[in-house]
Amino acid sequence: MKKIAIDPITRIEGHLKVELVVEDGVIREARSSGALYRGLEQILVGRHPLDAQKITQRICGVCPLAHSTAASLCLDDALDLDVPPNGRLLSALILGANFLHNHILHFYHLALPDYLDPGGLPAGLAGFLSPGASPQDWRGTREERERLGQDYLAALTMRRKAQELVALFGGKMPHDMAIVPGGVTYRPTFGDVEAFRFRLGELRDFIERTYFPDVLLLAKTYPDHFALGRTHSFLSYGGFPEADGTPTFPAGVILNGEATPFRPAEITEEVAHAWYAGDGGKLGESFPMPQVGKQGAYSWIKAPRFRGEPCEVGPAARLLVGLEFGSEPLRAAVEEGMRAAGVRVEELGSVAGRHLARAIEARYLGAKLAEWLEALDLRKPIAVPFKIPAEGQGVGLAEAPRGAVGHWIKIKGGKIDHYQVISPTTWNASPRDDRGKPGPLEEALSGTQVEGDGLALAGRIVRSFDPCLACAVQ
Numbered sequence: 001m002k003k004i005a006i007d008p009i010t011r012i013e014g015h016l017k018v019e020l021v022v023e024d025g026v027i028r029e030a031r032s033s034g035a036l037y038r039g040l041e042q043i044l045v046g047r048h049p050l051d052a053q054k055i056t057q058r059i060c061g062v063c064p065l066a067h068s069t070a071a072s073l074c075l076d077d078a079l080d081l082d083v084p085p086n087g088r089l090l091s092a093l094i095l096g097a098n099f100l101h102n103h104i105l106h107f108y109h110l111a112l113p114d115y116l117d118p119g120g121l122p123a124g125l126a127g128f129l130s131p132g133a134s135p136q137d138w139r140g141t142r143e144e145r146e147r148l149g150q151d152y153l154a155a156l157t158m159r160r161k162a163q164e165l166v167a168l169f170g171g172k173m174p175h176d177m178a179i180v181p182g183g184v185t186y187r188p189t190f191g192d193v194e195a196f197r198f199r200l201g202e203l204r205d206f207i208e209r210t211y212f213p214d215v216l217l218l219a220k221t222y223p224d225h226f227a228l229g230r231t232h233s234f235l236s237y238g239g240f241p242e243a244d245g246t247p248t249f250p251a252g253v254i255l256n257g258e259a260t261p262f263r264p265a266e267i268t269e270e271v272a273h274a275w276y277a278g279d280g281g282k283l284g285e286s287f288p289m290p291q292v293g294k295q296g297a298y299s300w301i302k303a304p305r306f307r308g309e310p311c312e313v314g315p316a317a318r319l320l321v322g323l324e325f326g327s328e329p330l331r332a333a334v335e336e337g338m339r340a341a342g343v344r345v346e347e348l349g350s351v352a353g354r355h356l357a358r359a360i361e362a363r364y365l366g367a368k369l370a371e372w373l374e375a376l377d378l379r380k381p382i383a384v385p386f387k388i389p390a391e392g393q394g395v396g397l398a399e400a401p402r403g404a405v406g407h408w409i410k411i412k413g414g415k416i417d418h419y420q421v422i423s424p425t426t427w428n429a430s431p432r433d434d435r436g437k438p439g440p441l442e443e444a445l446s447g448t449q450v451e452g453d454g455l456a457l458a459g460r461i462v463r464s465f466d467p468c469l470a471c472a473v474q
C-alpha cells in the first residue's frame with residue numbers, strides 16, 4: 001500500500017490537494033482537499049445588497065460572470081423583478097461568451113498537455129511545457145501530435161477573441177460591469193453588435209473546424225478514457241433563459257441513472273469532514289463557521305448533496321439532464337455529438353466524456369449566441385428600475401462553465417443579513433459527507449487501475465472536471 005499526495009495539482013484554478021491510497025495497482029481511496037479559506041459569505045453580511053454582484057465576482061477571475069449572474073438573479077427573485085427580454089438576452093450573451101472562452105482554455109491549455117508528448121510540439125512550446133508534466137502516453141501519429149501542438153497555439157488567439165467578446169457587452173473581463181439585477185447596464189451600439197457578430201463568427205469557426213475535431217481525435221485515440229473517472233449522479237440548476245424566460249439548459253437531477261426533477265429544498269450542505277463547526281447550517285438561513293483543527297476533517301470545501309447524494313455538475317451533467325428534460329434542438333445536438341464520437345449516454349460522465357460534453361456544449365452555445373444576438377431589439381428597454389426593500393429574500397440559481405452555481409440572499413434593514421454561495425467545484429471536489437460518502441471527484445478516482453504511482457491517470461481524471469478551487473472554497 002502506498003499513500004501519495006499530489007499537492008498542489010497544477011493546471012487547474014486554485015489550490016487543490018489530492019491524496020491517494022494505491023494498492024496492487026488500484027487507487028483504493030481518494031481524498032480531495034481544498035487548502036484555502038476565504039470567507040466571502042461573511043464579508044457580505046451588513047453590506048448593501050447591490051454590493052453582492054461586485055463582491056461575489058471577486059470569488060474568482062476565471063468564472064466571475066456566473067457569480068454576477070447568480071447574484072443578480074438573487075435580487076431579481078427577492079424583488080420579483082420582471083427582466084425585459086433584452087436584459088435576459090444581453091446577460092446570456094455575456095455569460096455565454098465566457099463559456100466559449102472557458103471551454104477552449106480548459107481543453108487546450110489545462111487538459112491537453114496531459115496527452116501531449118513534448119517531442120512532437122512546435123519549437124519553443126516543448127520547453128514551455130516541461131517534459132515532466134507529460135505522462136509520455138500519447139498514442140497518436142506524429143502528424144496528429146503536431147496538429148494538436150499547432151492548435152494549442154491557435155487557441156491562445158481564440159481565447160483573446162473570446163475575452164473581447166465578453167468585454168464588448170460586459171464592459172471588461174474579468175469582473176463585468178453589466179450584469180445587474182433587473183437587466184443590464186449597457187445598451188450596445190450597432191457597432192458593438194457588429195463587432196460581436198464578427199468575433200463570434202471567428203470563434204464558432206474555430207470550434208467547428210478545430211476544437212470539436214480535436215476532441216473527436218482525443219476520443220478516438222483514448223477510447224478507454226470513456227470508462228475512466230466515472231461518476232453516477234448528475235445535477236443541473238438549468239440556465240441561459242431565452243427571451244421568454246425558458247431555460248436553454250433545463251434543471252434536473254439524475255440519481256444513479258434515475259431522472260428526477262430538481263428542487264432547491266433538497267440541497268444540504270454537509271460539513272462532517274470539512275473544517276467547519278456545527279451541522280452545516282440551513283441553506284439560505286445560516287452558514288457554518290470555520291473550525292480549525294477539527295477531528296476527521298480534511299478540507300475547506302463543504303459537501304453539498306441532493307437528497308443526500310453527491311452529484312457531478314458541469315457540461316456532462318448539463319447535457320445528460322438536457323437529454324432527459326431539454327428541448328428537441330438541445331437533445332438533437334447532444335445526440336449528434338455523441339454519434340460523431342461513437343459514445344453511449346452512460347459514457348458521458350467520464351474523463352473523455354467530459355471533454356466531449358464541453359465541445360458539444362461550445363458548438364450548441366455558439367449557435368445560440370448567434371440566435372440571441374439577432375433577437376435583440378435595441379430600441380426596447382434593457383433593464384427595469386427597482387428599489388431595495390427593507391426586508392426580503394431570494395435565490396439565484398444559474399450555470400457556470402464548470403456547473404451549477406447557487407447564491408442565496410436575505411435582506412434585513414436594507415442590508416445583507418445573510419449570503420450563501422455554493423459553487424460548481426464545491427459539488428465536484430467535495431469531501432466525504434455526514435454519512436461518509438465520497439464526493440464526485442473522490443468517487444471518480446477510486447477504483448482506477450493504474451500503472452506505477454498512478455499520478456498520470458489521476459491528473460487526467462482531476463482535470464477532466466475543470467476544477468476551480470477559488471470558487472469551491474469562496
Ligand code: NI
Pocket residue numbers: 013059060061062063064468469470471
Ligand atoms: Ni471560479
